[in-house]
Amino acid sequence: MIDVDLPTEGRNPRTLDLDTLPTLDVLRMINSEDVTVPLVVAAVLPQVAELVDLAVESLRRGGRVHYFGAGTSGRLAVIDAAELPPTFGVWGRVVAHHAGGPGALQQAVSDVEDDADLGARDAADVACGDIAIGIAASGRTPYVLxxxxxxxxxxxxxALISCNPHTPHGGDVDVHIGLATGPEVISGSTRMKAGTATKLVLNSFSTTLMVRLGRTYSNLMVSVNxxxxxxxxxxxxxxxxxxGMDAATCEAALNEAGGNTRVALVSLLGEVPAARATxxxxxxxxxxxxxLQRLRTA
Incomplete structure (x- = not known):
């Protein structure tokens, strides 16, 4: 039976005979459940868009985005924040707070997720105008709340990213992204569908945020130096x-720009020196x- 108050902990009626199946059939059963995840994410894209727009406004005003999570949710947050600097050249603007600190990344520390006071202490460097995003499959993790x-x-x-669309805490935040992933293949193992859905949301959120902030040109990573x-x-x-220019021309522009790809690109397309592009x-x-638009209208 599915617990309507905590759907990720319910027992999945489609996987009851999981332990009696041969290896390939177990894998097929897991895969058939995973296939449902992108559709679940598609259903919450309006809420993700709302959160992106809030984050764009915050970062343009000098604010930061903070992730808070415990267990799998916290580890996914750390991964997402850690991958933004090398991909988009954004340092210290999206930060992750994981219950239990760095030590809990490799070895689970079970009691810290129940410590609401620890969550409050970890939020000490959140400032007015920042964005705080809690990530909790259950939608009720005390550390996150x-x-x-x-x-x-x-x-x-x-904002709260959860896999419990009906969590009573959804109304306590500006944006609740409630993913209806349902019961897991293994009851309560939220590193599976819930984790996958959360990763997809974080990927979509942070990537779109970087695109909106101009950290790409077309679909190219131009913020890497x-x-x-x-x-x-x-x-x-x-x-x-x-x-569309030759490699020698582009390399020369990159050298003039001191290795800054965006400066080199604006210099090349705007036909201006690196200093003016900067x-x-x-x-x-x-x-x-x-x-480039500013250069054209100057």
């Missing part, structure tokens, strides 16, 4: 794809298209 309450008290906007020879080769290729980007809050 404590962090969200403390963040709201400091004037931050708050040339920190080593491997990256330099990749970035020259990105510049050739974005501009100024245009600063005036456009880092957005390549807006910087």
């Amino acid at each position: 404590g962090a969200l309450r403390a963040s709201a008290a400091r004037g931050a906007r708050t 040339a920190l080593n020879s491997k990256l330099r080769t990749r970035l020259v290729r990105i510049l050739t794809e974005a501009t 100024t245009a980007l600063e005036e456009a809050d880092g957005g390549v298209r807006e910087a």
Whole structure:
């Protein structure tokens, strides 16, 4: 029976004979459940969009995005935040707080998720105008709720990503993204469908946030800087794809820009020196298209 108050803990009627099946059939059963996850995520995209727009406004005003989670939810948050700097060149603007700290990433610390006061303490550096996003499959993890309450008290906007659409705490936040993933293949094992759905939401949220902030040009990663020879080769290729110019021209522009890909791109497309491209980007809050538009209308 599915617990309507905690659907991820319910028993899945489709997997009752899981332990009697041969290996391939077990895998097929898991896969058939996983197939439902993207449709669940599709149903909450309006709420994800609302959260992205709040985060865009916050970051443009100098704010930050904070993730709070415990267990699998916290680990997924750490992964998402850690991957943004090398992909989009954004450092310290999206930060993850995991219950129990770094030690709990590799080895579970079970009691910390029940500590609402710990969540409040971990939210100490949340500022007015920031965005605090709690991640909890159950929608009621005390650590997460404590962090969200403390963040709201400091004037931050708050959101909850859960796999419990009917959690009573959904009304306590500005945006509730309630994923109806239902019972897991293994009852209560929320690292499975719930974890996958959460990862998809975080991927979609943070990537769209970076796109809206102008950290891409078309579908190219133009916010990565040339920190080593491997990256330099990749970035020259990105510049050739974005501009249609030859590799030698693009490499020269990248050198003039001090390895800054966006400066090189604006310099090439705007036909201006690197110094002018830098100024245009600063005036456009880092957005390549807006910087180019400013150059055209100057």
